[in-house]
Amino acid sequence: MEQNVPLINVTEELVRGIVRFLLHGPEYPTYCHCEVCEAKASAIALNHLESHYVATVEDRDRAFSYLKQPKQIAEINKQVIHAIHIIGQNTHKS
Ligand SMILES: [Zn+2]
DSSP states (O other): OOOOOOOEEHHHHHHHHHHHHHHTSTTOTTSOOSHHHHHHHHHHHHTTSOOOEESSHHHHHHHHHHHTSHHHHHHHHHHHHHHHHHHHTSOOOO
8 A cells, every 4th residue: 555655855844944034034134035035045055955855753853853963053054044145136026
């Protein structure tokens, strides 16, 4: 019997959350907050980061623990901020 097991990139979950948090925060008031710009920033950041695909809840927890180490979080934040700056230079304003 086939089951629909979700395949999740834990890096993507983290990146999308951080992009949303930062774009709606006080640091980027002039940047476009639309879903397209949010997704574009996430895509740029994710193309510069290692993927951590998982198929079970246990592996997801393990990947989260790994990615939440200071060194990993610092790298993720660096790529997200870089990506937001690239998108912020675009003329797309809603
Ligand atoms: Zn936009």
